[in-house]
Amino acid sequence: MPISLHLLHLAPSCVSCTRLAHRPGFRLANVSSAGHKEPAASHALYLHPREPSNMRIIQVNKYHFLKGGAERYYLDLSALQKDRGLQVQHLVMQHPRNLELTPEDQTVSEVDYRGALSPWQKLQHGFKVIYNPETARAATRLAQGPRPAVAHLHNIYHQLSPSLVHVFAKSGIPMVQTLHDYKLICPGYLLMTQGAVCERCKTxxxxxxxxxxxxxxSGPASLVGSVEGYVHEWWKTYSLIDRFLCPSRFMLEKVAEFGVPRHKLIHLPYLLPVEQYEPANFPPDPACVYVGRLSREKGLPTLFRAMSLLPPSCKLTLRVLGEGPIEEELRTFARKQCPDRIEFLGYQSGTALHDAIRRAAFAVLPSEWYENYPFGILEPFALGRPVVGAAIGGIPELVVNGETGRLFESGNPYALAEALEWMTSPQADPERMGRNARAFVTETCDPQRHLAQLDEIYAGLHP
Known part of the structure; x- marks a missing residue:
């Protein structure tokens, strides 16, 4: 099937999406004059689905199990591409939690940088962060396979290393990378230092x-990260990658601001198979839910402080789903300040996770770092639940006041408490906002449209 590109006028397919279309950061799918929905793409390109080609896709990510949002996207994308008949191979790190792999896939030895290591092992691993020879050999074996081929990179740093970039470039295999965090421009991934947003490495x-x-x-780990940044800048490693796929417009603008050429950047929101998320058909409890890692950059201390500020007349409770390094600190605060408002439910996944979100009236994401395009919002949206979100990073591209949830000033517990209380008021109407949220994510994260856009991106890398 020949590639077909069309420029279309904005024509959202439902009333709630029409309102969202006029808000900054929102880009909705369009409808052609014949009434057929067309996918949204970067630079106003709208792409017809292509028939599956004979292209081989090399999916590269350090983890091959559901560890976080990056892995959710990588695993969902790989499965959908296989379902369409594409040949998909993987390059991943060995790990006891890995999902099933095939003999055609390649693995490298497991590395646990948080484990107990001898000084010699720390030195060895330090070098591997910069250039891992085992990864380079595995990439070489994959590069010798049939053509045409494209390498789709995800989180490759530290355990795999960018050594594979040079192998694929030398072998003539084009590369795209989905940017799940800010490692491309920040040695520490988060653009955050000592609890505050940081852009010191911009130059x-x-x-x-x-x-x-x-x-x-850690001083030694941070030294390795600094050296890694300088070495790959000297080697021009990331200039060898053909395209960078940015799930949020914020991510695209931020990496461009740091000097990544704009012609290499494409805005491509994550896909989400919404049909796998059944919305609730029962009234929710007077509760909100947080789903994610219990870490400082996620703004959990601010959220807990906000819960303690709610007046007695507000009966809202908070259910916390997840684990992380500040869990004990949070439990201590909850016991002392608001023992009857906060419940810890631990790590949840699958049906249990969906049920916990459905039972709550809304979700909350109080982040204090530059969130990209968080599944902590996408999944509640898919389940028909609105979100209270911090106005930082890519969150405002998803959460619109009064339409899909409520925004508040990041790091401000008083503003968050006000937003939480507003969500329990009659004028909030969380059920309506939940329907809007599901309609939005159904349009924006449609898997088939996403795959069609990726087909065009891959095809554009082969003259």
Whole structure:
């Protein structure tokens, strides 16, 4: 089937999406004059689905199990591409939790940088962060397979290393990388230092990572991260990658601001198989839910403080789903300040996770770092639940006041408490906002449209 590109006028397919279309950061699918929905793409390109080609896709990510949002996207994308008849191979790290792999896939030895390591092992692993020879050999074996081929990179840093980039480039295999975090421009991934947003490395002064101990709070680890940044800048490693796929417009603008060429950047929101998320058909409890890692950059101390500020007349409770490094600190605060408002439910997944979100009236994401395009919002949306979100990073592209949830000033517990209380008021109407949220994510994250756009991106890398 020949590639067909069309420029179309904005014509959202439902009333709620019409309102969202006029808000900054929103880009909705369009409808052709014949009434057929067309997918939204970067630079106003709207792409017809292509028939599956004979192209081989090399999917590269350090983890091959559901660890976080990056893995959810990587695994969903790989499965959907296989379902369409594409040949998909994987390059991943060995891990006991890995999902099933095939003999055609390649693995490298497991590395646990948080484990107990001898000084010699730390030195060895430090070098592997910069260039892992085992990864390079595995990439070489994959590069020798049939053509045409494209390598789709995800989180490759540290355990795999960018050594594979040079192998694929030398072999003539084009590469795209989905940017799940800010590692491309920040040695510490988060653009955050000591609890605050940080952009000190904007001028490629990576020594700041060591100076401020940005990686695991460790001097040696941060030194390795600084050296890694300088080495790959010297080697021009990331200039060898053909396209960078940015799930949020915020991500695209931020990496462009740091000097990544704009012609290499494409806005492509995550896909989400919404049909796998059944919305609730029963009234919710007077509760909100947080789903995610219990870490400082997620704004959990601010959320807990906000819960303690709610007046007695507000009966809202908080259910916390997840684990993380500040869990004990949070439990101590909850016991002392608001023992009857906060419940810890631990890590949840699958049906149990969906049920917990459905039972709550809304979800909350109080992040204090530049969130990209968080599944902590996408999944509640798919389940028909609105979200109270911090106005930071890519969150405002998803959460619109009064339409799909409520925004508040990031890091401000008083503003968050006000938003939480508003969500329990009659004028909020969380059921209506939940329907809007599901309609939005159904349009924006449609898997078939996403795959069609990827087909066009892959095909554009082969003259």
């Amino acid at each position: 490629k002064h990576y020594f700041h990572a060591f100076r401020h101990r940005c990686i695991l709070g």
